[in-house]
Amino acid sequence: MNSSSWSDLVQNNVEHFGDLVAGIDPALADIPKVFGAAESWISDFVDFTLDAVEGQVGFVKFQSAYFEASGLAGLTALSAGMKRAREAGIAVILDAKRGDIGATAAAYARAYLTPVSEGGSGDFEADCLTINPLMGPDTLEPFVDCATRFGKGLFVLCRTSNPGASWLQDRMAGNRLISDRLADLIGGYGKGDPSSSALGVVGAVIGATVPQEGRRLRQLLPRTVILAPGLGAQGGDPAAIHSLRGNTPGDLLVPVSRGLSRVEDRSISLADYRDLVLARIEGFKTAIAYDYSGARLKQA
Numbered sequence: 001m002n003s004s005s006w007s008d009l010v011q012n013n014v015e016h017f018g019d020l021v022a023g024i025d026p027a028l029a030d031i032p033k034v035f036g037a038a039e040s041w042i043s044d045f046v047d048f049t050l051d052a053v054e055g056q057v058g059f060v061k062f063q064s065a066y067f068e069a070s071g072l073a074g075l076t077a078l079s080a081g082m083k084r085a086r087e088a089g090i091a092v093i094l095d096a097k098r099g100d101i102g103a104t105a106a107a108y109a110r111a112y113l114t115p116v117s118e119g120g121s122g123d124f125e126a127d128c129l130t131i132n133p134l135m136g137p138d139t140l141e142p143f144v145d146c147a148t149r150f151g152k153g154l155f156v157l158c159r160t161s162n163p164g165a166s167w168l169q170d171r172m173a174g175n176r177l178i179s180d181r182l183a184d185l186i187g188g189y190g191k192g193d194p195s196s197s198a199l200g201v202v203g204a205v206i207g208a209t210v211p212q213e214g215r216r217l218r219q220l221l222p223r224t225v226i227l228a229p230g231l232g233a234q235g236g237d238p239a240a241i242h243s244l245r246g247n248t249p250g251d252l253l254v255p256v257s258r259g260l261s262r263v264e265d266r267s268i269s270l271a272d273y274r275d276l277v278l279a280r281i282e283g284f285k286t287a288i289a290y291d292y293s294g295a296r297l298k299q300a
Contacts, residue, residue: 006153008090013058014250018287021059023257026066030262032050042070052277060085061255079123085263088206091127093174109146147201154202157181158182159209161230183220190223199225208236214244226252232259238287251290
């Protein structure tokens with residue numbers, strides 16, 4: 001089980017495996033038919049994926065909604081998968097986008113960020129959690145307090161990758177864009193020690209599909225880890241991903257989910273599917289590789 005802090009995990013796992021985050025989004029319509037032959041398909045898919053990615057990536061992102069949609073079997077698979085990944089040293093991001101007020105936010109933080117030794121259940125303990133700031137800064141405080149206390153990480157929605165994000169996030173509030181105000185809020189959590197170069201525990205979700213906005217927001221978030229969804233199925237450009245980078249290795253993590261796992265030919269064998277997933281991992285890792293010391297793309 002991971003005992004390192006989120007910042008240590010980011011630094012270590014990026015150094016050894018790079019910036020790619022393997023997303024695990026179990027959907028029967030997108031994966032080989034062979035998985036659907038068993039009632040345990042969702043657990044089988046998670047085990048297959050973890051077998052494939054272990055030693056290839058340092059991060060996995062479980063999309064909670066897909067597991068919840070499968071009821072108790074899905075939640076059982078989610079819990080087992082999270083535990084297995086963490087035991088293997090793979091940093092686990094739970095993409096649950098929780099956000100609420102007061103005691104409810106504290107309960108979510110206890111569910112996902114609190115170790116068993118500190119009163120958590122341990123069933124869904126993640127290294128990092130995505131959260132939604134729509135209800136205001138007070139809803140973030142229980143998550144930030146818990147993450148700071150237990151060495152966890154957070155990703156707060158800032159400028160997301162979906163087409164409808166501009167409806168709210170690109171609107172003006174006073175004399176500032178809402179996404180800029182969110183970036184100010186997120187960045188404020190990393191200013192406790194101005195002399196430190198360490199990355200903050202509170203990160204930002206900024207879509208890879210909006211590189212111009214990302215470039216602007218990165219200027220407001222120099223010491224923040226950005227989670228940049230949108231490559232693969234959403235059509236983000238790997239060449240533009242570097243506009244979201246800062247100056248510190250680990251300050252950009254790039255999740256790819258359906259771009260790794262989805263197949264058109266669902267009759268594919270498991271052996272061929274594994275080869276396909278591994279080839280896609282290698283392709284994305286090469287496309288987003290970056291040399292911070294030389295500020296240039298690594299040459300394949």
